[in-house]
Amino acid sequence: MLRFALTRILMALPTLLIVAVSVFVLIRLIPGDPAQLMLGDLADPASLADLRARLGLDKSLPVQFGIWFGNLLQGDLGQSISSQQAVLPLILQRFWISAQIVLVAVFLACLVAVPAGVIAAWRQNSTLDLGLVGLATLLLSIPTFWLGLLLLLFFGLKLEWLPVVGYVSISEDATRGILYLVMPIMTLFLHEIGVLLRMARASTLEVLRLDYITHARAKGLSEGAVLWRHAFKNAFGPTWTLIGLVLGNLLGGIAVVETVFTIPGLGRLLVDSIFARDYPVIQGCLLFVAFTYVIVNLVIDLCYPIFDPRVTAQ
Amino acid sequence: MNRILASAFALALSAGAVQAQTLTAVLNADMRSSNPGVNRDDNTDMIVLHVVEGLVGYDEGGAVGPLLAEKVDISQDGKTYTFTLRKGVKFHNGAELTSADALWSWNRYMDPKTDWRCLGDLDGRNGLKVVSATAPDANTFVMELNAPNALFLDTLARTDCGGTAIIHKDSVKADGSWDKPIGTGPFTFGEWKRGQSVQLLAYSGYASPKGDKPDGMLGSKRPLVKEVRFMVIPDAATVKAGLMSGSLDIASVPASDAVELKAHPRLNVITVTNPVRHGLIMQTRDPVLKNVKLRQAIAASIDFPELVANVTDNLTKPNNSPIYTTSKYFGEVEKQGFKYDPARAKKLLQEAGYKGEKIVILANKRSTVPSFNTAVIAQQMMQAVGINAEIEVLEWATQLDRYNKGNFQMESFSYSARIDPALGFEQISGPKDKQPRKVWEDPEALALIDKSMVVSDPAERQKIFDELHKRFIEQVPSIFTHNDIDIVAHSKRASGVKPWMSKLLLWEVSVAN
Numbered sequence: 001m002l003r004f005a006l007t008r009i010l011m012a013l014p015t016l017l018i019v020a021v022s023v024f025v026l027i028r029l030i031p032g033d034p035a036q037l038m039l040g041d042l043a044d045p046a047s048l049a050d051l052r053a054r055l056g057l058d059k060s061l062p063v064q065f066g067i068w069f070g071n072l073l074q075g076d077l078g079q080s081i082s083s084q085q086a087v088l089p090l091i092l093q094r095f096w097i098s099a100q101i102v103l104v105a106v107f108l109a110c111l112v113a114v115p116a117g118v119i120a121a122w123r124q125n126s127t128l129d130l131g132l133v134g135l136a137t138l139l140l141s142i143p144t145f146w147l148g149l150l151l152l153l154f155f156g157l158k159l160e161w162l163p164v165v166g167y168v169s170i171s172e173d174a175t176r177g178i179l180y181l182v183m184p185i186m187t188l189f190l191h192e193i194g195v196l197l198r199m200a201r202a203s204t205l206e207v208l209r210l211d212y213i214t215h216a217r218a219k220g221l222s223e224g225a226v227l228w229r230h231a232f233k234n235a236f237g238p239t240w241t242l243i244g245l246v247l248g249n250l251l252g253g254i255a256v257v258e259t260v261f262t263i264p265g266l267g268r269l270l271v272d273s274i275f276a277r278d279y280p281v282i283q284g285c286l287l288f289v290a291f292t293y294v295i296v297n298l299v300i301d302l303c304y305p306i307f308d309p310r311v312t313a314q
Numbered sequence: 315m316n317r318i319l320a321s322a323f324a325l326a327l328s329a330g331a332v333q334a335q336t337l338t339a340v341l342n343a344d345m346r347s348s349n350p351g352v353n354r355d356d357n358t359d360m361i362v363l364h365v366v367e368g369l370v371g372y373d374e375g376g377a378v379g380p381l382l383a384e385k386v387d388i389s390q391d392g393k394t395y396t397f398t399l400r401k402g403v404k405f406h407n408g409a410e411l412t413s414a415d416a417l418w419s420w421n422r423y424m425d426p427k428t429d430w431r432c433l434g435d436l437d438g439r440n441g442l443k444v445v446s447a448t449a450p451d452a453n454t455f456v457m458e459l460n461a462p463n464a465l466f467l468d469t470l471a472r473t474d475c476g477g478t479a480i481i482h483k484d485s486v487k488a489d490g491s492w493d494k495p496i497g498t499g500p501f502t503f504g505e506w507k508r509g510q511s512v513q514l515l516a517y518s519g520y521a522s523p524k525g526d527k528p529d530g531m532l533g534s535k536r537p538l539v540k541e542v543r544f545m546v547i548p549d550a551a552t553v554k555a556g557l558m559s560g561s562l563d564i565a566s567v568p569a570s571d572a573v574e575l576k577a578h579p580r581l582n583v584i585t586v587t588n589p590v591r592h593g594l595i596m597q598t599r600d601p602v603l604k605n606v607k608l609r610q611a612i613a614a615s616i617d618f619p620e621l622v623a624n625v626t627d628n629l630t631k632p633n634n635s636p637i638y639t640t641s642k643y644f645g646e647v648e649k650q651g652f653k654y655d656p657a658r659a660k661k662l663l664q665e666a667g668y669k670g671e672k673i674v675i676l677a678n679k680r681s682t683v684p685s686f687n688t689a690v691i692a693q694q695m696m697q698a699v700g701i702n703a704e705i706e707v708l709e710w711a712t713q714l715d716r717y718n719k720g721n722f723q724m725e726s727f728s729y730s731a732r733i734d735p736a737l738g739f740e741q742i743s744g745p746k747d748k749q750p751r752k753v754w755e756d757p758e759a760l761a762l763i764d765k766s767m768v769v770s771d772p773a774e775r776q777k778i779f780d781e782l783h784k785r786f787i788e789q790v791p792s793i794f795t796h797n798d799i800d801i802v803a804h805s806k807r808a809s810g811v812k813p814w815m816s817k818l819l820l821w822e823v824s825v826a827n
Contacts, residue, residue: 032711036718038346038353041730041741042474043718045749047434054429082346083508084353094509152555165547165556167510262547264509272343272509272548277711 005298012294019290020072023283024065027274033057034081034277055081068283077287078280082273087284091266095251095288098258098265100170101181102250105188106243113193114239117200118232121208122223132197140194148187148260155183165262184261188254192246200239207235236307244300251296252289335540337808337825339818340553340565342682344509344546349492350476351423351431356730359473360817361544363531364514365406366479366497369397369416369455370471371531374814375642376589376733378467379532381523382411382480382498383455392462392770397455403521405482406502413449419480420447420457427490432475441767442466464770468734473815477531500537500821514542514820528822530814538810538824550681557581557803563825564804564811564818568681569627575803583803585629588816589638589731589738590798592625592684594675594692595753598791599746600723602671609790611662612673613652615699621691622796625684630799635783636742637735638797642772647780651787659699670702677726678710688795689726720750728798731815735779736766742792754791 035051036043052058056067071078077087113136120132156164162182170177207213208231216230217223255267266285273281304311341361347353350362371381380386383397403411423430424437424444436444443460450456459466470478482496494503500520504513516537525533545562547553554571556562558578567575567583576583596603596612603609618632634651637644673696677689689705696703703724708716716722732738740763744752759782766778786792800813810823 030712031715032709033715036714037711038355040355040714041717041727041751043751044434044440046439048718050434051429082353083344084347085508090508149551149555152552157555157559160559164559164561165552166545166561259549260552262510262545262549262552264507264546268548269509275709275711 001302005302008298008301009294012291012298015294016287016290020069020283020287021065023286024068025061027277027279027282028061030277032277034279037277038081068280072287077284080273080278080281082276082278082281087280090269090281091284091288094264094266094269095292097167097169097263098254098267099251101184101188101257101263101265102247102254104181105185106192106247106250108185108189109192109196110243112189113196114200114236116193117197117202117239118204118227118235120197120201121204121235122227122231124205124208129201133201136194136197136201138194139190140198142191143256144187144191144254145256145260147190148183148257151183151186152260167261167263180261180263184254184257184263187257187260188250192250195246196239196242199242200235203238204231204235207231233307237304237311240300240304240307244297247300248293248296251292253285335825337539337542337820337823338561338563339542339544339820340556340562341512341544341546342548342553342566345506345512345544347492348495348503348506350479350481350495350497351474352429352476352492354431354474354476356816359476360819361512361514362476362479362495363473363499363817364501364542364820365495365499365503366476366481367499367531368470368477368479369399370467371477372471372473372733372815373532374528374530375640376530376815377642378471381471381477381532382416386467393459395457395459395466397457399453399455400521400523401453403498404519405498406496406517406519407482407484408519409482411480411498412452413455414452415482416455416480417447417449418483420444420478422486423478430475432469432472432478435469435475442469462768462770464775465734465736465767468737471531472733473531473731473817500535501542504541510546512544512546514544516540528810528812528819531819535821537821539820542820557805560805562805563808564802564820564823566813566818567801567803569625569629569684569799569801572627572629572801572803580806581803582806582811583801584811584813585802586800586813587630587638587640587797588800588813589641589733590816591633591636591638591729591738591794592688592796592798593727593729593792593794594688595717595722595725595727595742595792596790597720597723598753598755599720602668602673603723605666605668606789607662607666608668611659611666611668611699612696612701613790613793614655614659614662615701616652616692616695616793616795617654618652618795619654621688621695624691625687626796626799629801630796632796634787634794636738636786636794637779637783638738640797641733641735643735643776643779645776645780648783650783652790652793656699663700668701670700672702672704673723675703675705675724675726676713676716676722677705677707678713679707680710683728683798685726685728692726718751720746720752733815736763736775739763739766739779739782754786754789756785756789756791759785759789 035048116132120129123129155162163180167180168176216226253267253270255271258265258268270285341357345358345361346355350366367382369383370378373379384400385398387396422428442463444457445460446458448456485496487493501514502517504515506512522535523532528534550568553565572583575581622632633639635648637648675689677685679686693703693705732741743754746752746755762778762782766775769775802813804811807826
């Protein structure tokens with residue numbers, strides 16, 4: 001298994017290299033640069049040239065890339081142009097904030113959506129099935145920013161149960177920290193329920209139509225045993241893959257949710273950096289997101305044998 | 315569940331008790347640094363100027379007066395400025411302010427390694443040069459210029475220069491790198507949680523300038539709350555919810571929210587005009603727009619009262635002058651702007667030989683400026699007289715890049731605040747060969763602007779600005795629609811709130827328990 005994991009990580013290196021080069025080039029193809037944004041409408045050519053020189057933007061692209069890539073190989077993602085903080089600690093600090101929300105929301109969504117999907121498939125075309133599918137479609141259709149605003153309006157403004165703006169780290173004050181995270185987690189949780197429930201239902205339905213399920217029933221097994229022992233374990237694979245994709249996607253940035261709830265997470269850092277043309281942070285964030293995707297999917301792959309012994313790490 | 319809710323409620327109540335000493339304000343984006351006039355933007359200036367002060371500052375009307383100086387004496391030849399420092403002023407670390415601190419701060423600003431935003435305006439590159447700075451005694455600081463300059467004190471007071479603040483040596487680390495501002499302002503710099511909040515704490519040893527009320531950066535500046543917390547909240551809807559829930563005390567809000575927030579029982583809304591100018595800038599070297607009659611036709615096609623009423627929700631009136639309405643130089647001449655006259659616009663189009671060539675207006679959708687809405691309404695008005703106007707929406711950095719390169723026909727654009735009108739004119743004028751972003755390059759106008767920077771007599775300057783205004787309206791190198799308005803919503807428990815020049819100044823603001 002260790003060999004498999006190492007192979008996968010090595011296989012990911014070309015992907016990460018392509019991401020690094022693409023991000024570096026693409027972000028510089030967009031008009032505008034950090035020096036212009038820092039000086040705004042007051043940018044006389046001399047000041048602009050001075051600032052570009054100080055930021056190293058006057059060097060040719062290959063030279064800039066060489067410097068950045070050389071530092072990257074030494075584990076140094078550079079320094080933010082806007083805040084002048086080291087990029088890697090900045091990303092890790094913001095990532096931890098996003099990860100708390102994403103991991104809890106996806107975990108809770110799995111707890112609810114997967115059993116609900118299996119039950120909906122088991123009772124296909126019943127009122128329960130139609131209700132669950134309808135609910136999933138509704139939750140999937142509501143944009144997260146709107147859902148977030150609705151929650152703010154209801155729990156923050158009408159009921160005044162939860163704080164509307166701000167963020168307190170859990171390590172700083174656990175109770176307040178949790179209160180600030182409730183609504184962002186709830187927003188993602190509700191949205192992901194829709195995604196996961198539909199997948200769990202669809203994959204269970206496919207399995208329930210197979211001959212061995214009929215055979216299991218013919219043997220006289222209880223419906224519970226059929227569902228859990230024979231249907232669920234075989235049907236969970238696609239849902240598990242989807243969970244990996246969802247996690248990778250969300251860990252890479254929940255900028256909209258973070259913006260609505262003023263959470264200083266990785267997504268907001270990335271969006272702010274793009275608007276500020278903060279090249280080192282953009283490059284660092286996107287590379288980190290790609291790396292996270294690779295790792296999450298590796299973990300997902302390594303977990304397959306737990307659910308389906310036919311799949312091996314080989 | 316009930317226990318959780320009860321805990322949350324108790325927590326909210328306890329938080330309320332703490333908040334009585336705390337004023338919570340909003341930043342739409344985090345500050346860039348705490349270093350005055352270095353790596354800055356408007357938010358940075360606003361916060362830093364609560365912590366540091368310079369020798370001079372702007373009053374509410376935009377005139378410069380002494381701040382850390384007790385008085386400023388100018389020599390007969392207009393080249394030597396002698397600043398006598400106020401006595402009893404102490405830095406946040408308890409050290410007394412002396413002219414040695416002024417000299418140390420000045421030398422630091424003039425060191426290119428500091429990256430001071432205003433170095434180029436004072437080292438001779440743009441004409442004005444401080445040839446010497448000395449501290450003959452502990453209470454006197456003397457600066458000598460290469461030539462008389464009417465804008466020298468304005469430059470020192472400029473907010474984007476960080477007010478040329480005098481800071482204590484301990485603001486920098488032993489290796490010369492920046493640490494945090496140790497100034498003389500009404501608040502000390504507290505905790506900065508990047509991307510989240512900036513905390514300022516009342517400075518109990520603050521020596522306020524003379525005055526019984528706040529007056530821009532001058533006047534009474536007492537800190538009346540123990541703590542000010544600026545929270546970084548980029549989303550306007552979240553700010554609105556925060557204000558309505560009572561989580562936030564003060565925030566700038568968009569015009570579209572002003573009416574609703576004004577009606578809220580917990581809130582007050584204040585509107586004040588500031589020097590930021592919104593408008594439609596034009597590329598006078600464009601093959602189509604180089605025709606002055608066509609530019610005049612565009613100006614005549616726009617119903618300014620209607621446009622401004624719509625983009626500001628009736629909160630302000632039009633102003634076509636490059637001079638902002640609250641400036642002391644905004645007089646009867648400056649009130650004479652463009653006249654909406656569709657028939658004349660059509661006639662001018664004919665005289666210009668316009669054959670329906672496309673004119674593209676660049677705009678952006680930033681929530682802090684009326685760029686897109688202005689473009690949409692202007693486009694409709696221009697089309698109504700037969701001008702083939704189109705809108706291209708760009709992200710701000712891209713639009714700014716096009717602006718800096720002069721690569722546009724028209725842009726719905728906003729110019730940042732310039733308090734002295736000479737600087738306001740200079741901001742838009744200059745030779746395009748050297749600075750493609752400039753929109754007005756009439757040589758006679760440029761000569762007048764240069765003159766306005768040297769002449770210090772207000773009556774003489776007024777004449778120059780009147781002449782510049784008339785030429786601007788006649789030549790239409792750009793169209794200003796209106797000045798920006800600070801729309802500030804604040805909790806009724808906060809009193810003394812008075813925005814100034816797009817900045818929330820939180821001294822002399824108190825909070826009821």
